[in-house]
Structures are given as C-alpha cells and as structure tokens.
Amino acid sequence: MEQISTETALDAIPLALFLLGPGRRVRFANRAAREMFGDIPAQAPFVRVLRHPDCLALADAALRGQAPDETEFTVRHPHPATFRARATPLTGAALLSLQDISAEVAAVSMRSEFVANVSHELRSPLTSVLGFIETLLANPEAPPEERKRQLEIMQGEARRMNRLISGLLSLSRIEAEEKLRPEAPVRPAALLRDLCATLRPRAEASGRALILDCPQELEGLEIPGDADQLTQLFVNLVENALAHGGDSDVIVSLGRADSAPGIAGPVACVCVADDGPGIAPEHVARLTERFYRADPARTRSAGGTGLGLAIVKHIVARHRGRLRIESAPGRGARFRVFLPVFPAPRTA
Ligand SMILES: Nc1ncnc2c1ncn2[C@@H]1O[C@H](COP(=O)(O)OP(=O)(O)OP(=O)(O)O)[C@@H](O)[C@H]1O
Ligand SMILES: [Mg+2]
Structure with missing residues (x-):
C-alpha cells in the first residue's frame, strides 16, 4: 500500500482536529479545522482559536496525560455555535477534536418547543371540557337548556382538539414525503x-x-x-x-x-x-x-x-x-x- 503521511490522513477527516503540544501550542490543525477557524500560524497558542474555559480545561487535562474526555460548550465568537469537544492524550501532546453540533442542538430545542406548543394548544380545550363535565356531574338537576348549552360548548372544544390532531397528522405526513x-x-x-x-x-x-x-x-x-x-x-x-x-x-x-x-x-x-x-x-x-x-x-x-x-x-x-x-x-x-x-x- 502506498505510504501516506499522518497529516494527509488527518486532512481527509471531516472533523476539526488539533494536535496540541506543551503550553497548548497548535502543532497541527487539519483541513476541517482550518476551514472552520481560518489559518492558524504554527505554534500559535490554542486560546487564539477558542477561549472557552471548558475547552481549555479539557485540552489541559489531556496534555497532563489524563484519560480521554469530552465536553460540550457554546461560544459567541467568531459566530454563535455549540461544539462537542473530545481530547485524547498522546505522548507529550494531545489530540483535540471539535464537532459543530449547533444544528443538532437547534433541532432538539425546536422539538421541545413544538411539544410545549402542542401541549398548550390541547390543554385549554381539555381544561374546558373537564370543567363542564364536573359542572354537569355536580348539577344533575340542571335545566335541560343549560345542559344543552354546556354540552354544545364541550362539543366545540372536542372538535377543536380533533382538528388540531388532524392538522398535526397531515403536517407530519406532508413533511415526511416533502423530498418526493x-x-x-x-x-x-x-x-x-x-x-x-x-x-x-x-x-x-x-x-x-x-x-x-x-x-x-x-x-x-x-x-x-x-x-x-x-x-x-x-x-x-x-x-x-x-x-x-x-x-x-x-x-x-x-x-x-x-x-x-x-x-x-x-x-x-x-x-x-x-x-x-x-x-x-x-x-x-x-x-x-x-x-x-x-x-x-x-x-x-x-x-x-x-x-x-x-x-x-x-x-x-x-x-x-x-x-x-x-x-x-x-x-x-x-x-x-x-x-x-x-x-x-x-x-x-
Ligand atoms: N385572508 C386573511 N386575512 C387576514 N388574516 C389572515 C388571512 N389568512 C390568514 N390570516 C391570519 O393568519 C393566521 C394563520 O392562519 P392559519 O391558516 O395558519 O391558521 P388559522 O386559520 O388560525 O387556523 P386553521 O387554519 O386551523 O383554521 C390566522 O390566524 C389569521 O390571523
Ligand atoms: Mg386557516
């Protein structure tokens, strides 16, 4: 097999990788790292790339020879982003990988926002229906017109919940085949x-x-x-x-x-x-x-x-x-x- 240099191999990996020496000096940054953070001069201190304390502490621990570890952190500069960082100790050095997980984090927060919205939308009609059921149970002798009025409100609220569920199902079906x-x-x-x-x-x-x-x-x-x-x-x-x-x-x-x-x-x-x-x-x-x-x-x-x-x-x-x-x-x-x-x- 043809011999390839370690640097060429690291450049082919889509994850941003930094090889750090003593004093957190950058010995090597692969192509993905350079694309993400711009050119980094040889032996530049890593803090010039990212200055988040959790990331620096992770790099320091690996440089001291501690077991591989990982952390997630959010930065505002050069642009807002969340990273998952992993550091592995090597002899006299540390390999630090950085993965931009901003899209993943945004998807998780969108999902929880969506669940919160759906729950809120369902809760108000449900509360109203439960309230009227309680009233009807507590007043079995209520005049028929009053019972009819309350049942009609319940029917309206139940229909609203039904429409909401149909809308959500319809939306998820359309989204599922959107690429088609x-x-x-x-x-x-x-x-x-x-x-x-x-x-x-x-x-x-x-x-x-x-x-x-x-x-x-x-x-x-x-x-x-x-x-x-x-x-x-x-x-x-x-x-x-x-x-x-x-x-x-x-x-x-x-x-x-x-x-x-x-x-x-x-x-x-x-x-x-x-x-x-x-x-x-x-x-x-x-x-x-x-x-x-x-x-x-x-x-x-x-x-x-x-x-x-x-x-x-x-x-x-x-x-x-x-x-x-x-x-x-x-x-x-x-x-x-x-x-x-x-x-x-x-x-x-
Ligand atoms: N032709 C319109 N004139 C004025 N406002 C409109 C018009 N069409 C839509 N809107 C506004 O846009 C909002 C969103 O419309 P959308 O169709 O998504 O929901 P909706 O009509 O409230 O609920 P649903 O479609 O389930 O009955 C409406 O609540 C309304 O405020
Ligand atoms: Mg509408």
Whole structure:
C-alpha cells in the first residue's frame, strides 16, 4: 500500500482536529479545522482559536496525560455555535477534536418547543371540557337548556382538539414525503372549479360571493402535482379568506407566467384574494409558522388551530413552488401560489 503521511490522513477527516503540544501550542490543525477557524500560524497558542474555559480545561487535562474526555460548550465568537469537544492524550501532546453540533442542538430545542406548543394548544380545550363535565356531574338537576348549552360548548372544544390532531397528522405526513416531488398531471382549472363549488354554499351562507376567475385558454394547463394536497392547499387559503377576511367577497384566480421569483421555468399562478381587514406587516413573515395567529384570541375562539398556513407552506415546498403573501391593515390579503408547470413538449 502506498505510504501516506499522518497529516494527509488527518486532512481527509471531516472533523476539526488539533494536535496540541506543551503550553497548548497548535502543532497541527487539519483541513476541517482550518476551514472552520481560518489559518492558524504554527505554534500559535490554542486560546487564539477558542477561549472557552471548558475547552481549555479539557485540552489541559489531556496534555497532563489524563484519560480521554469530552465536553460540550457554546461560544459567541467568531459566530454563535455549540461544539462537542473530545481530547485524547498522546505522548507529550494531545489530540483535540471539535464537532459543530449547533444544528443538532437547534433541532432538539425546536422539538421541545413544538411539544410545549402542542401541549398548550390541547390543554385549554381539555381544561374546558373537564370543567363542564364536573359542572354537569355536580348539577344533575340542571335545566335541560343549560345542559344543552354546556354540552354544545364541550362539543366545540372536542372538535377543536380533533382538528388540531388532524392538522398535526397531515403536517407530519406532508413533511415526511416533502423530498418526493409529485408527478401526476393535475389541471388546476378543474381542481379550483370543484373546490369553489364545494365551498361556495359556505361563503353564500354568510352573504359573500366566492368568485372563480379562470381564463378559457388555461383550461388545459397541467402541472405535476398531488391533487389531494393541492386541494388541501387551496381549501386552506379559501377557508382563511372566509374566516379572517371580514365580510369581503373572495376571489380565486388562475394565471400563467413565464417565470416567477425563485422558479426558472413557466408557472401556474393561483391567487386567493379578499378585501378584508388584512394583516399587519410584523405578522406577515411569521404566518406560516405552526400555531402562529395574527390575532390569537379571536382566531382561537373561532376554532382556528394556526396550522393551516404551515400545511400550505409544506405542500408548496413539496411541489417546488413559491408562496407570496401581500397584505396591509385595512387593505385585504392576497395569497399567491406559484407552481412549476410541465416543461413544454420538445418538438423534433
Ligand atoms: N385572508 C386573511 N386575512 C387576514 N388574516 C389572515 C388571512 N389568512 C390568514 N390570516 C391570519 O393568519 C393566521 C394563520 O392562519 P392559519 O391558516 O395558519 O391558521 P388559522 O386559520 O388560525 O387556523 P386553521 O387554519 O386551523 O383554521 C390566522 O390566524 C389569521 O390571523
Ligand atoms: Mg386557516
């Protein structure tokens, strides 16, 4: 086998490695270490690379010949990051490895934040249901109208929990297959027509019109998609316009463009617009976060879970599309979805 130098071998390892001599002087830093911390002059003190006391103590212990050990620490400079450091004693030296585990740490904190959010969202309806059960048990002789009122509130809260669970399941299913781009041909014109026909009675019941604007020449337009998910996407947007758009009519329109921001080829553009109260700019950027509501008290009491737009975002991402939200207080809201269409058939 061809002889290779230790330095070449260490350079091939993706983990940042430092060989430290007495006085924590850097004898060697591998390629990953140089990429992470910049060039380090020969024999420079390691404290110039990182000055976290836990990391320095770990290096010192290994230099004194103590057994291999590891620690985790967070630094602010040169940029905020969390590292897992391992130090191994060598004769008269120490080998220190540093792994940037910031993404891992962020994922763990996102997961616990998510669990805390779900628990909070489920706890309030559950507390309310338990409260009414107690009241009903304590007052078996309560008048029937009063019992009916309490049972109806319980039913509303239970339905809210049910919607929350369905939303979460739906979100996790979409996320699980997000890398898998859907390929079945879908005609957005027909899909939007069916969807508007289904939702129109609900709009009209509250005295509002649901208008579909779809030019005849786009009837045959096809996009690679998942019809069920696309329906779910646009139902969420239309339901939002009906739920949050005041007493405004809702207009759904289909268009086509040669390109869109972030998409190279031709796109189908579906716009769901209302003329309702709109959304303040500080909320717009955060609307697609799970459980985010621009007006928590009002939308929660209206039964909203705050998951609708998170689902929309993931369905759009799975279709390699883009979502644009334009709104201002008092000026209505426009949710535009750009979806790549099938490439034009090649002509010989
Ligand atoms: N057309 C709209 N006009 C004004 N505000 C809107 C509109 N669409 C969405 N919003 C705001 O965005 C928030 C997030 O919407 P999202 O669909 O994620 O949740 P939700 O509608 O509250 O709950 P769910 O979708 O489960 O019913 C809403 O709570 C509302 O404050
Ligand atoms: Mg919604």
